[in-house]
Amino acid sequence: xxxxxxxxxxxxxxxxxxxxxxxxxxxxxxxxxxxxxxxxxxxxxxxxxxxxxxxxxxxxxxxxxxxxxxxxxxxxxxxxxxxxxxxxxxxxxxxxxxxxxxxxxxxxxxxxxxxxxxxxxxxxxxxxxxxxxxxxxxxxxxxxxxxxxxxxxxxxxxxxxxxxxxxxxxxxxxxxxxxxxxx
Amino acid sequence: xxxxxxxxxxxxxxxxxxxxxxxxxxxxxxxxxxxxxxxxxxxxxxxxxxxxxxxxxxxxxxxxxxxxxxxxxxxxxxxxxxxxxxxxxxxxxxxxxxxxxxxxxxxxxxxxxxxxxxxxxxxxxxxxxxxxxxxxxxxxxxxxxxxxxxxxxxxxxxxxxxxxxxxxxxxxxxxxxxxxxxxxxxxxxxxxxxxxxxxxxxxxxxxxxxxxxxxxxxxxxxxxxxxxxxxxxxxxxxxxxxxxxxxxxxxxxxxxxxxxxxxxxxxxxxxxxxxxxxxxxxxxxxxxxxxxxxxxxxxxxxxxxxxxxxxxxxxxxxxxxxxxxxxxxxxxxxxxxxxxxxxxxxxxxxxxxxxxxxxxxxxxxxxxxxxxxxxxxxxxxxxxxxxxxxxxxxxxxxxxxxxxxxxxxxxxxxxxxxxxxxxxxxxxxxxxxxxxxxxxxxxxxxxxxxxxxxxxxxxxxxxxxxxxxxxxxxxxxxxxxxxxxxxxxxxxxxxxxxxxxxxxxxxxxxxxxxxxxxxxxxxxxxxxxxxxxxxxxxxxxxxxxxxxxxxxxx
Numbered sequence: 234x235x236x237x238x239x240x241x242x243x244x245x246x247x248x249x250x251x252x253x254x255x256x257x258x259x260x261x262x263x264x265x266x267x268x269x270x271x272x273x274x275x276x277x278x279x280x281x282x283x284x285x286x287x288x289x290x291x292x293x294x295x296x297x298x299x300x301x302x303x304x305x306x307x308x309x310x311x312x313x314x315x316x317x318x319x320x321x322x323x324x325x326x327x328x329x330x331x332x333x334x335x336x337x338x339x340x341x342x343x344x345x346x347x348x349x350x351x352x353x354x355x356x357x358x359x360x361x362x363x364x365x366x367x368x369x370x371x372x373x374x375x376x377x378x379x380x381x382x383x384x385x386x387x388x389x390x391x392x393x394x395x396x397x398x399x400x401x402x403x404x405x406x407x408x409x410x411x412x413x414x415x416x
Numbered sequence: 417x418x419x420x421x422x423x424x425x426x427x428x429x430x431x432x433x434x435x436x437x438x439x440x441x442x443x444x445x446x447x448x449x450x451x452x453x454x455x456x457x458x459x460x461x462x463x464x465x466x467x468x469x470x471x472x473x474x475x476x477x478x479x480x481x482x483x484x485x486x487x488x489x490x491x492x493x494x495x496x497x498x499x500x501x502x503x504x505x506x507x508x509x510x511x512x513x514x515x516x517x518x519x520x521x522x523x524x525x526x527x528x529x530x531x532x533x534x535x536x537x538x539x540x541x542x543x544x545x546x547x548x549x550x551x552x553x554x555x556x557x558x559x560x561x562x563x564x565x566x567x568x569x570x571x572x573x574x575x576x577x578x579x580x581x582x583x584x585x586x587x588x589x590x591x592x593x594x595x596x597x598x599x600x601x602x603x604x605x606x607x608x609x610x611x612x613x614x615x616x617x618x619x620x621x622x623x624x625x626x627x628x629x630x631x632x633x634x635x636x637x638x639x640x641x642x643x644x645x646x647x648x649x650x651x652x653x654x655x656x657x658x659x660x661x662x663x664x665x666x667x668x669x670x671x672x673x674x675x676x677x678x679x680x681x682x683x684x685x686x687x688x689x690x691x692x693x694x695x696x697x698x699x700x701x702x703x704x705x706x707x708x709x710x711x712x713x714x715x716x717x718x719x720x721x722x723x724x725x726x727x728x729x730x731x732x733x734x735x736x737x738x739x740x741x742x743x744x745x746x747x748x749x750x751x752x753x754x755x756x757x758x759x760x761x762x763x764x765x766x767x768x769x770x771x772x773x774x775x776x777x778x779x780x781x782x783x784x785x786x787x788x789x790x791x792x793x794x795x796x797x798x799x800x801x802x803x804x805x806x807x808x809x810x811x812x813x814x815x816x817x818x819x820x821x822x823x824x825x826x827x828x829x830x831x832x833x834x835x836x837x838x839x840x841x842x843x844x845x846x847x848x849x850x851x852x853x854x855x856x857x858x859x860x861x862x863x864x865x866x867x868x869x870x871x872x873x874x875x876x877x878x879x880x881x882x883x884x885x886x887x888x889x890x891x892x893x894x895x896x897x898x899x900x901x902x903x904x905x906x907x908x909x910x911x912x913x914x915x916x917x918x919x920x921x922x923x924x925x926x927x928x929x930x931x932x933x934x935x936x937x938x939x940x941x942x943x944x945x946x947x948x949x950x951x952x953x954x955x956x957x958x959x960x961x962x963x964x965x966x967x968x969x970x
């Protein structure tokens with residue numbers, strides 16, 4: 234009886250020590266779920282979700298404090314992916330969140346720009362080139378279309394230009410045809 | 417005779433080759449306008465080097481290759497550049513793209529045509545010449561030739577395959593080219609052989625073109641180039657299928673022929689290479705079959721940029737009951753109703769449609785999973801499964817079924833008893849997947865830039881805080897009385913400041929105010945008194961300044 238108890242408690246101690254050690258040794262840095270959610274988010278860093286960037290929003294979703302339908306640039310496809318990942322129901326865009334817009338990039342009217350650098354400080358991805366009292370310009374290939382530079386401009390010289398569809402960016406459409414009734 | 421192999425599947429559509437293959441190649445006259453899209457190749461658009469109002473010569477560069485994957489575009493005749501602007505181009509989207517429009521002056525004045533001694537040129541230089549000569553795959557894929565033939569040192573080519581299969585129905589441009597210009601094709605092949613140095617060179621021609629086979633065999637005699645007659649079966653002209661038939665080797669999934677030591681090029685491309693290297697002429701024209709519902713179907717050597725309706729007029733004009741055109745073959749071609757579209761490097765055929773020749777497809781019925789498409793698929797795929805996943809937009813799954821090995825040949829459409837446009841679904845799924853990949857690459861870039869910016873802001877903040885702390889420490893040290901007088905840190909700067917101050921002083925002294933002449937003695941006395949007060953004040957200020965300045969120097 235006593236031997237059995239001793240053996241069992243020895244095993245329990247040994248396993249507990251092993252588990253405790255591996256918990257410290259193999260500790261995962263950060264929350265892996267946050268990274269998975271962050272990978273789905275479109276990285277516009279636009280703050281339309283109410284959080285200062287995609288990563289903070291991902292962290293908020295992971296901790297359960299934010300809904301999955303707060304990201305307009307990700308579109309419904311993004312919500313669907315988040316729902317799949319988290320095992321929750323799909324949720325359409327709510328009233329408080331604007332729906333997705335066509336992809337645009339910012340454009341600076343160079344005749345009006347006074348070179349104040351306010352937009353440069355607002356750009357989350359460093360997509361504006363310029364310096365104080367020098368002309369600013371958008372690096373269109375880096376611009377995520379977050380619109381964060383539009384509000385700070387004191388002379389309203391920044392506008393969002395929707396990206397036109399060209400033969401280079403065009404996509405084949407889903408085939409639409411009529412099915413014949415089966416007789 | 418060479419032992420031939422088989423690829424999986426394949427179909428036997430009606431050939432319709434005899435309509436246009438009987439007449440010799442005719443040269444199309446100069447049209448009134450030539451429209452040259454700046455993108456006539458796979459990859460990125462060429463960059464225009466001319467502008468509206470420029471006069472150009474025949475063969476002059478209109479747009480140079482820009483980016484890794486691109487090819488040049490040249491003026492097909494001498495004349496005036498009317499515009500470089502958006503215009504209609506042969507593209508399935510129907511969207512406009514940049515085009516250069518040329519009004520011919522009718523003089524056909526050439527640029528200086530310099531032939532190349534390709535054996536003496538380094539290979540890298542020859543490849544650059546191919547790019548600047550606008551050479552792309554003229555079989556229809558328009559892959560830039562300078563990339564295809566650019567071998568890494570470790571890559572060895574065992575077999576060079578020349579594609580003369582021309583498996584699509586109706587098209588006979590390669591057939592006529594091989595019949596009439598076999599010697600020139602062989603000269604082009606010799607240049608390609610020089611570039612890649614293959615152990616064997618094969619020309620694959622479908623056995624429904626006996627005259628082309630005979631002409632090529634004659635031209636290839638004693639050159640070591642082997643001409644193989646291969647069974648007529650659509651799509652033998654597909655690169656991977658032709659390689660399988662001729663060599664028995666299969667291009668791995670997701671790979672290129674290069675990976676199995678094979679390169680494949682169209683005979684028309686070889687001919688274009690010959691024109692460029694041995695005649696100094698860039699790609700400014702191509703052979704176009706004009707067939708279908710026209711009076712006299714025939715092949716034309718047409719300048720690039722010629723409107724397709726001009727060519728149909730040359731072929732006797734469209735017969736009554738015609739509607740729309742197909743650019744390319746009926747299996748993979750582009751359907752359009754715009755007769756003003758220009759001939760581009762990929763336009764090997766113009767088919768005038770009529771409801772009799774191309775009856776509209778009956779309405780599609782539901783898929784009954786008969787797997788006839790899988791039997792016909794030359795890429796050995798399962799089109800019925802791909803169709804299923806494409807419908808459900810299940811793009812992860814569809815990739816597992818090797819969607820990207822689909823060559824969009826349309827054999828599955830052809831055999832489907834339910835008339836489902838399967839290949840259209842595959843094109844849709846492919847372009848969706850490509851767009852998603854592009855988006856996720858853009859997101860990764862944005863994430864990287866965002867994180868770097870956060871890091872930079874954090875770093876700046878830290879540096880600022882450190883600087884501030886240091887300054888405070890220094891100020892504290894300076895306030896202590898025991899601090900020894902600090903010698904000026906940078907004597908040269910100090911000296912320069914001193915010199916500048918003295919200069920300014922001297923300048924001030926040299927200038928005398930304008931109202932100083934004709935003063936009363938009383939005024940002069942007042943001035944002298946003020947000056948004396950000023951001098952005293954300056955002395956006092958200097959006496960106080962010295963310790964003050966030494967503080968600032970820290």
